[in-house]
Amino acid sequence: xxxxxxxxxxxxxxxxxxxxxxxxxxxxxxxxxxxxxxxxxxxxxxxxxxxxxxxxxxxxxxxxxxxxxxxxxxxxxxxxxxxxxxxxxxxxxxxxxxxxxxxxxxxxxxxxxxxxxxxxxxxxxxxxxxxxxxxxxxxxxxxxxxxxxxxxxxxxxxxx
Numbered sequence: 001x002x003x004x005x006x007x008x009x010x011x012x013x014x015x016x017x018x019x020x021x022x023x024x025x026x027x028x029x030x031x032x033x034x035x036x037x038x039x040x041x042x043x044x045x046x047x048x049x050x051x052x053x054x055x056x057x058x059x060x061x062x063x064x065x066x067x068x069x070x071x072x073x074x075x076x077x078x079x080x081x082x083x084x085x086x087x088x089x090x091x092x093x094x095x096x097x098x099x100x101x102x103x104x105x106x107x108x109x110x111x112x113x114x115x116x117x118x119x120x121x122x123x124x125x126x127x128x129x130x131x132x133x134x135x136x137x138x139x140x141x142x143x144x145x146x147x148x149x150x151x152x153x154x155x156x157x158x159x160x
Contacts, residue, residue: 014058032151
């Protein structure tokens with residue numbers, strides 16, 4: 001378990017981008033948030049800024065906005081990450097997820113496992129890219145935190 005000052009205590013997704021989604025997507029979103037709040041490592045490398053943090057995630061055009069607030073939801077810092085490079089991974093990830101959701105209804109276990117391995121590979125690639133971009137902006141995350149945050153970035157991409 002990581003120190004409380006290097007953790008996320010709340011996550012808020014931009015309500016303007018949250019629309020009714022497939023039950024599988026809603027389940028992934030809620031699991032990602034639950035797991036993220038249960039255990040994470042998130043540290044802003046800026047003097048005078050410490051957690052626990054309340055994150056507000058939103059999209060604006062080709063930017064991911066990561067607003068980092070304190071526990072009382074008072075703004076500490078805001079980071080704008082370019083989504084260039086993410087778009088192709090997210091698009092591929094959605095296609096593989098669609099195949100996976102279709103496969104779990106009727107495919108053989110080995111086919112499902114094969115599709116899931118591809119899905120996890122793309123997810124890991126997106127999470128690594130997100131961790132690198134956050135690091136470039138003075139924010140450190142561990143691998144599990146990056147994976148859960150990438151799931152939430154994917155959810156924000158779904159606009160109906």
